[in-house]
Amino acid sequence: MASRSANPPDNLPADLTSFVGRRSEAHAVRQLLSADRLVTLTGVGGVGKTRLALRVAHDLRRAFPDGVCLVELASLKDPDLLPHTLLAALGIREHSAPATLVLSDYLRARHILLVLDNCEHILVATADLADRLLRVAPKLRILATSRQALRLAGEHVYAVPTLPVPDVDVRLAPGTATQFAAVDLFAARAAAVVPGFEITADNEQAVIQVCQRLEGIPLALELAAVRLRVLTVEELAHRLSGRFELLREGSRNLPERHQTLEALIDWSYELCTPAEQTLWARASVFAGGVGLDALEAVCADELLGEESILDTVAGLTDKSILIRGEHGGRVRFSMLETIREYGQARLRESGSEPEVQRRHRDWYCRLIEKAAAEWFGPGQEDWAALLRVEHPNVRAALEYCLARQDEARVGLRMAGLPWFLWAALGFMTEGRLWLDRALAMDHEPSLERVWALGTAADIAVFQGDEAAATALIDAAHDLAGRLDDPKGLAYATHMRGLRELGADPSAAIPLLVEALERYESVDVPADYPNSVRPALTMAYVLSGDLDRAAEVVEEACTQCKQAGERWLLSYAMWAKGFLRLLQGELEQAEADLCEALQLRRFTPDSLGLAFILDALAWTAAASGECERTAVLLGASDQVWQTVGVPLFGAKHLLARRDQAADLARQAMGNSGFDTAFARGGQLAVDDMLTFALRERRVSPVASPQAHNVLTPREREVADLVAQGLSSKDVAAKLVVSRRTVDAHVDHIFAKLGFNSRTQIAAWVAQQHAAEPPDQ
Numbered sequence: 001m002a003s004r005s006a007n008p009p010d011n012l013p014a015d016l017t018s019f020v021g022r023r024s025e026a027h028a029v030r031q032l033l034s035a036d037r038l039v040t041l042t043g044v045g046g047v048g049k050t051r052l053a054l055r056v057a058h059d060l061r062r063a064f065p066d067g068v069c070l071v072e073l074a075s076l077k078d079p080d081l082l083p084h085t086l087l088a089a090l091g092i093r094e095h096s097a098p099a100t101l102v103l104s105d106y107l108r109a110r111h112i113l114l115v116l117d118n119c120e121h122i123l124v125a126t127a128d129l130a131d132r133l134l135r136v137a138p139k140l141r142i143l144a145t146s147r148q149a150l151r152l153a154g155e156h157v158y159a160v161p162t163l164p165v166p167d168v169d170v171r172l173a174p175g176t177a178t179q180f181a182a183v184d185l186f187a188a189r190a191a192a193v194v195p196g197f198e199i200t201a202d203n204e205q206a207v208i209q210v211c212q213r214l215e216g217i218p219l220a221l222e223l224a225a226v227r228l229r230v231l232t233v234e235e236l237a238h239r240l241s242g243r244f245e246l247l248r249e250g251s252r253n254l255p256e257r258h259q260t261l262e263a264l265i266d267w268s269y270e271l272c273t274p275a276e277q278t279l280w281a282r283a284s285v286f287a288g289g290v291g292l293d294a295l296e297a298v299c300a301d302e303l304l305g306e307e308s309i310l311d312t313v314a315g316l317t318d319k320s321i322l323i324r325g326e327h328g329g330r331v332r333f334s335m336l337e338t339i340r341e342y343g344q345a346r347l348r349e350s351g352s353e354p355e356v357q358r359r360h361r362d363w364y365c366r367l368i369e370k371a372a373a374e375w376f377g378p379g380q381e382d383w384a385a386l387l388r389v390e391h392p393n394v395r396a397a398l399e400y401c402l403a404r405q406d407e408a409r410v411g412l413r414m415a416g417l418p419w420f421l422w423a424a425l426g427f428m429t430e431g432r433l434w435l436d437r438a439l440a441m442d443h444e445p446s447l448e449r450v451w452a453l454g455t456a457a458d459i460a461v462f463q464g465d466e467a468a469a470t471a472l473i474d475a476a477h478d479l480a481g482r483l484d485d486p487k488g489l490a491y492a493t494h495m496r497g498l499r500e501l502g503a504d505p506s507a508a509i510p511l512l513v514e515a516l517e518r519y520e521s522v523d524v525p526a527d528y529p530n531s532v533r534p535a536l537t538m539a540y541v542l543s544g545d546l547d548r549a550a551e552v553v554e555e556a557c558t559q560c561k562q563a564g565e566r567w568l569l570s571y572a573m574w575a576k577g578f579l580r581l582l583q584g585e586l587e588q589a590e591a592d593l594c595e596a597l598q599l600r601r602f603t604p605d606s607l608g609l610a611f612i613l614d615a616l617a618w619t620a621a622a623s624g625e626c627e628r629t630a631v632l633l634g635a636s637d638q639v640w641q642t643v644g645v646p647l648f649g650a651k652h653l654l655a656r657r658d659q660a661a662d663l664a665r666q667a668m669g670n671s672g673f674d675t676a677f678a679r680g681g682q683l684a685v686d687d688m689l690t691f692a693l694r695e696r697r698v699s700p701v702a703s704p705q706a707h708n709v710l711t712p713r714e715r716e717v718a719d720l721v722a723q724g725l726s727s728k729d730v731a732a733k734l735v736v737s738r739r740t741v742d743a744h745v746d747h748i749f750a751k752l753g754f755n756s757r758t759q760i761a762a763w764v765a766q767q768h769a770a771e772p773p774d775q
Contacts, residue, residue: 009067009090009112012057020188021163021181022052029056029158033113033141034728036156037134040119040144043160045338046219049145050117052160056143057115062742063726064141065757066110074118074337075287075392078399079125084430086114086129093426093606093685096463096644100132107137111724111757118337119146127152139724162216166208177204182216189225190233197228206233213240219338223268226320239267265342272319275312278304280321281350284343285360288392289325289334298359328385357400361407364390364397365414372417376527378564381602387418388425398434408441409448416452420527422459424567426604428643432459450480450488457495461502462607464645469499490518494532501535502650505542512536530559530568537575541582542652549579570599570608578615581622589619594693601689609685610639614647614657616692621660629664630673633657634680635688682762710748717744721757722764 029052032039041049057068071089076082083099092106114133119126127150130142134154144150149157163182166172177183177199186207190197199207210233214220227236269277282299283290295313300306313333316322322333335343347353367390371383387394394414401411415434422431435456442449453476460469473495480488497511512532519529533556540549553576560569577592593616600608617632640646647653665673683691710718720730727745731738745757754760 009069010061011070011089011091012054012061012068012115013070019051019055020185022048022055025052025160026055026059029053029143030059032156032158033060033143036154037140038130038142038144038150038152038155040146040149040155040157041160042146042149042157044217045147045341046217046336047160047162048218049160051218053115053117053143053145057113060113062745063728064111064113065721065724065726065761066112066139068113068115070115070117072117073122073126074340075396076122077287077396079122080433081395081430082122082125082129084433091685093604093609093639093642096429096465096642099429100129102642103129103133104136107133107140109139110137111139111726113141113143116142116144119144119150120148123148123150126150163211163218163221165211165216168212172208174201174204175199177208180211182211182214182221183207185218186211186221186225189222190228193225194228203233206237209237210240213237219336223265223320226318227271229318262342265339268319268321269342269346272321273312273315275304275308276315276319276321277346278350279309279312280316280339281343281346282352282356283316283322283333284335284340284347285353285356285396286393287396289327289332289389290393291330291332294363294393295333297363298356327389328382330386332389360393361397361400361410364394365410368394368414368418368421371421373525375418375420376525376530376563376565376568380564380566384425384567384603387421391425391427398438402434402437402441405441408438409444409446411438412442412446412448412452416448416455419455419458420567422455423462423607424603424605426606428459428463428607432456432463435459445479445483447483447485447488450476450483450485451491453479454488454491454495457492458498461495461498462644462648464649466499466649469495473499486518486522487524490515490522490524491528493518494528497532497539498535501539501542502648505539505652508539509536509543512539526559526563527565527568530556530565531571533559534568534571534575537572537579541575541579546579546583549575553579566599567603567605567608570596570612572596573599574608574612574615577612577619581615581619586619586623590616590623593619597689597692606639606643609688610636610643611647613639613688613692614653618656618660621663624667626664626667627672627676629660630668630676631680631683632692633661633664634677635683635691636680637677638681638683639685639688679762682759710752714744714748717741718748718760718764721745721748722761724761 029039029041033056041053043049054070057070061068069090071086073082073085076085083103086103087099090103090106092102097105116126116130123146126144126146130144130150131152134140134142134152149155163185164180165182166177166180178187183199187197187199210224211221214224224236224240231239269280272280279295279299282304283295285298286294292310292313296306296309300309304312313322317324317333321339322335325332325334344353347356371387375383398411398414401407401414411434415431415438422428435452439449439452439456453472457469457472457476460472473492476488476495477492479485480492493511494515497508497515500508500511512535516529516532516536519532533552537549537553537556540546540552553572556572557569557576560566560572573592573596577589577596580586580589580592593612597609597612597616600612613632613636617629617636620626620628620632637646647657661673664676668676680688680691689695716734717730720733725733727738727741730741734741745760748754748760752760752763754763
């Protein structure tokens with residue numbers, strides 16, 4: 001089981017433009033997915049594979065009770081990160097087990113549709129993973145888009161055709177051209193570019209010529225429509241004609257339609273100014289989008305001055321080469337992958353690719369360094385948002401470092417310095433992957449290696465990987481001593497204290513005190529000493545020195561609040577809440593723990609979430625709230641399965657967890673406890689927070705009395721939904737229309753306060769469990 005950020009997962013983007021001309025194709029693909037578990041949409045770049053896949057996915061939302069999830073693969077270059085990318089798209093938080101195993105366990109019993117978009121550049125890895133997942137998850141469906149088939153048994157390949165265009169040899173009656181989807185699409189996009197544009201008797205033949213020469217390729221039509229800002233339709237048709245004939249003869253080894261699309265992009269490229277061409281090529285080094293500041297830093301030089309970047313970006317945006325968007329109040333620019341790949345080819349041809357890639361790496365190395373210096377402060381939430389959106393570029397920078405032996409040292413620094421990045425932003429397992437790779441490449445003694453060993457040890461400790469943690473800590477401490485590195489010695493001592501905390505809190509105290517003293521004698525960001533204090537608080541608490549614990553945790557809270565820091569403050573409030581619990585101040589304990597939970601809402605830190613849910617469960621047990629205890633324990637158990645060993649194997653904390661579970665089980669009975677525990681395990685992360693904070697009662701299981709609210713037919717539909725039947729299957733079984741079934745499902749949602757079929761299934765299971773044996 002894995003922790004989710006939504007229930008069910010659904011990250012499909014909203015349509016920004018009208019969907020034109022693909023009704024029959026969408027119907028055909030929907031029919032294929034009803035019969036086949038793997039459907040791959042193939043075709044040339046720009047033919048509209050992604051758009052068709054998203055339309056089908058939108059249409060099929062109701063048919064997949066456990067969700068529809070888009071997994072965008074265009075910017076992913078490392079096949080080893082494919083499982084991690086799927087986990088992120090599904091909203092699965094941290095996990096210590098191999099990513100493929102976590103995916104298999106998560107999908108095993110779920111009725112879900114995965115849309116794997118742009119698979120061609122990691123075809124083998126995608127095929128291998130899809131094959132494995134389809135074998136272990138019988139209700140899983142996969143809709144893939146790729147320029148090549150995955151070549152798996154059971155795969156149905158659907159070649160996406162170009163849009164219909166008028167036949168060259170047939171003269172259409174005036175005013176009838178828009179019955180062809182290509183003409184209709186071009187007219188719609190032209191009207192968006194030139195307000196008031198419409199097909200008239202004067203321009204209809206020119207429009208038809210454009211669509212014919214572009215062979216109905218949607219991307220080509222859309223790019224061509226942009227040119228109407230500076231050309232008439234007649235001029236556009238004239239320019240396309242000669243250019244295509246020339247380029248058809250230049251690349252005989254490419255598919256004809258690919259030649260046509262490449263010709264259009266060549267033509268768009270040549271219509272750009274020299275500065276725009278240069279920026280197009282250089283901007284292709286960015287993955288997943290880029291801000292203006294990064295473009296200026298990476299793409300400018302003596303050939304393309306920094307002062308000209310803004311106007312050049314505006315020109316490329318106007319030509320639809322760059323796509324403008326906003327994220328977190330910042331403007332960002334992205335490229336269609338076909339456009340980006342074209343730019344990468346031009347960048348290689350220019351001979352400047354190594355230099356631009358190095359500048360790209362340097363920019364993101366500086367970004368990491370600045371984030372590390374400023375993380376402990378009022379801008380933390382903004383940094384968290386920026387680092388998450390820039391994660392594809394950070395990945396690309398790390399890939400650059402680890403593909404070159406002479407750059408591995410920089411990779412060590414980039415992966416080892418931002419310890420908070422991997423923990424706070426939900427990338428612990430991926431962080432461990434980068435650190436292991438970098439450490440394996442660069443064995444030479446260095447300060448960067450000390451820090452990378454320490455950060456890898458930090459992750460291993462909290463994943464409960466005791467053997468690895470011990471080896472990494474010892475290596476870091478030994479190397480820091482040989483290099484006479486006081487910062488590294490402080491970090492290694494800190495990690496030794498964390499490792500001891502789980503086994504012997506009394507032994508952890510002198511190590512954590514020493515680490516705190518060492519940190520305060522060297523120049524390190526304030527998050528390092530303040531990350532020691534919550535752990536030291538827990539060491540004092542578990543050793544019985546509550547007064548000293550209170551002093552340390554108050555100091556941690558004061559430091560964080562004065563700096564405007566939230567993430568470590570959350571850990572401090574967790575420790576403070578646990579202290580209040582042991583002091584018998586149950587109401588204040590829950591208040592402190594809820595404040596910790598509120599502070600954590602801006603980060604996907606599964607480790608901290610699991611700690612807080614457990615402490616809230618213990619507080620509920622002490623207050624006699626047995627059902628709440630069981631639900632919270634079920635929720636925390638779900639999260640721990642994605643992080644590692646529960647409570648990182650700390651025996652004192654595990655004993656507290658067992659004690660709370662025993663109290664609740666004795667009061668509720670095995671059946672009642674197990675039902676409530678399972679209920680917590682079914683909560684999505686947002687619902688966990690809502691339940692834990694008592695904001696409103698959220699549960700996938702309604703009260704037994706709700707059974708009487710449903711009509712007999714609604715109860716019948718609920719039973720069939722619980723069996724995993726789609727609306728179509730339920731309709732066939734009850735001999736009613738699908739629309740009628742959907743209406744019944746909507747009524748059930750409204751009456752029981754649910755929003756997913758999974759919740760209906762859990763409720764039905766509870767009803768059956770509560771029935772007398774003779775029923």
